[in-house]
Amino acid sequence: MNEPSETKFDRRMIEALVCPLTQTPLSYDAEKQELLSKAANLAFPIRGGIPVMLVDEARKIED
Structure with missing residues (x-):
């Protein structure tokens, strides 16, 4: 069977x-499969159900 597009x-x-940069809590964006750090304005991707907590891999969140 095919896996759903969104990983549990x-x-x-x-x-x-x-957040590895600010040490503040993260929030989860299920639609984009990211963990968001509002303090650092970064979005950390979740790939294959595994959070990638590297600042170099994070996407900058625009205000």
């Missing part, structure tokens, strides 16, 4: 993760 992500993991 354990919301409990979000509570354990913080």
Whole structure:
């Protein structure tokens, strides 16, 4: 069977993760499959259900 386009992500993991730059909590954007750091204005991608918590891989969030 084909996997759904959105990978399941354990919301409990979000509570354990913080922004690697600011050490502040992250929020989850299910539509874009990203973890958002509002303090750093960065969006960290989730690839294959695994958060990529590297600042170099993060997307800058425009205001």
